[in-house]
Amino acid sequence: MTRYTQPTTFYTKEHEWVTVHNDLATVGITHYAENQLGDIVFVELPDVGAEFSTGDDMAVVESVKAASDVYAPIAGKVVEVNPVLADKPETVNESPREKGWFCVLEIKDGAEIAKLMDEEAYKAFCEGL
Amino acid sequence: MSDQTTENLKRTPLYDVHVEHGAKLVPFAGYEMPVQYPMGVKDEHLWTREKAGLFDVSHMGPCFLSLEDGIGGGDEAHAKIAALVETLVPSDIAGLKEGQARLTVLLNEDGGILDDLIITRPIGEAAQGSLYIVVNGAVKDADWALFERSFQGKAVLTRADDRILFALQGPKAVDVMSDFFPGCEDLKFMHHMPFELNGTSCIVSRCGYTGEDGFEVLVKPEAGLPLVKEMLTDERVQPIGLGARDSLRLEAGLCLYGHDMDPTRDPVEADLAWVIQKVRRERADFPGADRILKARAEGPAEKRVGIRPLERAPAREGTMIEVGGEPVGIVTSGGFGPSVDHPVAMGYVRSDLAEPGTKIDLMVRGKARPAEVVSLPFVPHNYKR
Numbered sequence: 001m002t003r004y005t006q007p008t009t010f011y012t013k014e015h016e017w018v019t020v021h022n023d024l025a026t027v028g029i030t031h032y033a034e035n036q037l038g039d040i041v042f043v044e045l046p047d048v049g050a051e052f053s054t055g056d057d058m059a060v061v062e063s064v065k066a067a068s069d070v071y072a073p074i075a076g077k078v079v080e081v082n083p084v085l086a087d088k089p090e091t092v093n094e095s096p097r098e099k100g101w102f103c104v105l106e107i108k109d110g111a112e113i114a115k116l117m118d119e120e121a122y123k124a125f126c127e128g129l
Numbered sequence: 130m131s132d133q134t135t136e137n138l139k140r141t142p143l144y145d146v147h148v149e150h151g152a153k154l155v156p157f158a159g160y161e162m163p164v165q166y167p168m169g170v171k172d173e174h175l176w177t178r179e180k181a182g183l184f185d186v187s188h189m190g191p192c193f194l195s196l197e198d199g200i201g202g203g204d205e206a207h208a209k210i211a212a213l214v215e216t217l218v219p220s221d222i223a224g225l226k227e228g229q230a231r232l233t234v235l236l237n238e239d240g241g242i243l244d245d246l247i248i249t250r251p252i253g254e255a256a257q258g259s260l261y262i263v264v265n266g267a268v269k270d271a272d273w274a275l276f277e278r279s280f281q282g283k284a285v286l287t288r289a290d291d292r293i294l295f296a297l298q299g300p301k302a303v304d305v306m307s308d309f310f311p312g313c314e315d316l317k318f319m320h321h322m323p324f325e326l327n328g329t330s331c332i333v334s335r336c337g338y339t340g341e342d343g344f345e346v347l348v349k350p351e352a353g354l355p356l357v358k359e360m361l362t363d364e365r366v367q368p369i370g371l372g373a374r375d376s377l378r379l380e381a382g383l384c385l386y387g388h389d390m391d392p393t394r395d396p397v398e399a400d401l402a403w404v405i406q407k408v409r410r411e412r413a414d415f416p417g418a419d420r421i422l423k424a425r426a427e428g429p430a431e432k433r434v435g436i437r438p439l440e441r442a443p444a445r446e447g448t449m450i451e452v453g454g455e456p457v458g459i460v461t462s463g464g465f466g467p468s469v470d471h472p473v474a475m476g477y478v479r480s481d482l483a484e485p486g487t488k489i490d491l492m493v494r495g496k497a498r499p500a501e502v503v504s505l506p507f508v509p510h511n512y513k514r
Contacts, residue, residue: 038372039171041465041472042441044494060494062443064170064465065372089441 010116012073013125017097020113027073028101029061029092032126037063040092045081045103052076052105054112059102061092074112076105141187142293142350143357150361150368158266160188163370170372174467177339177377178508181301182369183360184338190269191289191347195259197282206258207250213280214248214260219396219415221406222260225250230319230334233404234396235264235272240417241392242399243275244268245384247336249321261321261332263294263345265386293353298343298377300511301365306333306344309356313344318512326352338374340381340510379473380466382435382505388446389433389461389475397424398477400433400505431458432483435505436474436491438463442498443472444491450478451490451497457482460491466507473507474500 007021015033019026034040042062052058052072059070081103084091092100107113117125138161147154152163163185165173176182196210211223220233230249234242249261264272269290276286297306307314310324313333321334331348348356360366375385384390390399395417402425409415413422438444443465450458463474474491482489485504490497 038165038169039467042443044442062465064174064376064467065164067443067445086441 010073010113010118011122011125012071012116014071014073016070016073018073018113018116020107023107023110024079025074025076025105025107025113026101027058027103027105029070029096030122031096034093034096034100037061037065037068039064040089043085043089043092043102045085046078048078048081050078051108052078062089070102072105073116074105075108077108078103079106080104139188141185142291142354143185143187143295146354146357146361147185147368152368152370155371157371158188160266162188163368165370165372166368168367170370170376171467173367173369173373174376176367177299177369177373178341178468179300181297181299181305181343181363181366182339182373183357183366184296184298184369184374185293185357186266186296186338186345187290187292187294188266189290189294190264190266190272191292191294192262192264192269192273192276193259193287193289194262194276194280194284195287197285200258201255203254203257210258210260210284213284214262215409215415217275217279217416218246218248219405219409219418219421220248221408222248222250224406224408227257228252228320228322230261230321230336231404232319234390234399234401235275236396236416236421237392238416239392240395240420242386242390242394242396242401243392244272245386245390245401246272247334249332249334252321252323261347267387289347292347292349293357294345294347295353295357296337296339296343296345297360297366298337298339298341298369300342302341302343303513305360305363305365309360310346316344316513318342318514326356328352335513338381338383339377340383340506340508341377342511342513375462376464376467379462379464379475380468380507381510382475382507384433384475385462394433394477395421395424395429397421398429398431398433428480430480431477432480433461433475433477434483435485435503435507436460436463436476436489437501437503437507438472438474438491439499439501441472442493444474444493444498444500448474448476449492450476450500451492452482452488457489469507475505478502 044060329352337343448460458478460476466473
């Protein structure tokens with residue numbers, strides 16, 4: 001498995017970001033996603049210890065308008081969730097790439113990372129929307 | 130969104146104004162309507178509660194119903210048109226004063242709610258024998274077909290949904306409106322006045338769907354378009370989309386047709402028994418009167434209530450309500466209330482659980498979330514009585 005000794009960020013077509021560092025992946029949603037959702041009023045995070053396959057419903061983001069699912073970008077086991085989001089869900093709007101992270105996954109299959117988009121590819125993907 | 134879903138959609142005369150203001154447009158009731166503007170749902174909601182929000186509601190169903198043998202003729206003509214309409218609604222239309230409006234419901238033969246609508250009696254002897262009626266956009270064709278079937282040979286229906294119907298809502302609405310329609314500030318809640326605007330007649334009503342003081346204006350596009358554009362240059366006014374319209378009406382405890390009421394619910398269950406005035410109860414001459422009056426006397430099996438989730442997770446429409454693991458009801462509208470800063474909902478529960486303070490569970494994504502039955506509205510109404 002490739003070792004990402006420096007944190008490296010990848011993206012999905014569902015507008016999640018995945019920052020990979022060694023065998024852990026921190027996951028959140030992108031600025032594009034939070035902007036589309038609008039004012040976020042609640043985030044339902046997974047339980048620590050929960051295991052997901054790629055594409056499973058992992059979290060739910062509720063805006064004033066509607067509820068939206070967040071899918072597991074890669075397979076893995078949840079080792080940590082962001083404690084800030086319980087009381088301050090708006091952090092996702094204010095700082096989607098930093099303070100508004102959702103959870104940390106223990107990566108099950110490092111080969112999955114290669115299927116994700118890098119920053120340049122994601123930027124091009126968003127411009128095409 | 131594919132082209133297929135948008136190609137048959139209609140546009141209101143204010144479509145270009147929405148686009149100019151950066152609206153995000155969605156299909157709604159057969160129209161391409163603004164769901165939000167760049168300001169965002171939450172800030173549009175808060176703006177309306179503090180200042181003045183302008184809503185395009187031209188997708189709705191304004192119409193006029195007039196006696197076939199002509200209008201004019203004062204009270205006698207009003208009594209005649211009212212008697213026709215009262216065969217379909219349980220409210221006292223005959224008893225309306227000139228200029229007065231009333232919320233009512235259109236009933237099927239079983240007393241189920243086909244729509245909610247506002248019926249207004251015009252001002253002036255020459256206009257008697259006609260009524261100004263606004264029905265919901267999503268069901269206007271069905272409502273109008275029912276009117277035409279029911280009143281054939283007796284009254285003529287004139288659709289007015291080619292015009293602009295807009296609402297200006299919020300505490301600053303009256304100041305803005307009185308610049309354009311001097312004298313409208315004297316109107317009381319649920320009353321209207323006719324105005325002339327650049328030689329075109331229009332109708333200004335003091336009513337709305339936000340719980341705030343405000344007005345609705347029906348005006349032809351040639352006069353209405355410049356009016357709306359000018360109003361939107363006022364620093365107190367912002368255009369407001371359907372997203373905030375929904376959160377505003379939900380906080381105000383107001384029903385959304387097709388969600389909080391439908392043909393399976395009668396007005397008593399829907400907690401709208403107040404639309405049936407005493408004179409109509411005594412005559413018991415409206416569709417489904419047996420069921421409705423029985424429900425009123427004995428209490429309905431289920432009742433519409435306000436619901437306050439006690440945690441931060443909103444409960445959306447369709448969420449099941451349980452007590453002790455038993456299903457006892459369903460959420461019919463739910464979301465987040467920006468003014469009260471917590472989730473808000475409405476729904477139907479078994480009548481014995483309808484008392485404010487009753488603890489219930491909302492089954493959100495398989496988890497029981499604690500909630501409480503509360504009295505409506507979530508925010509006090511600011512109507513000018």
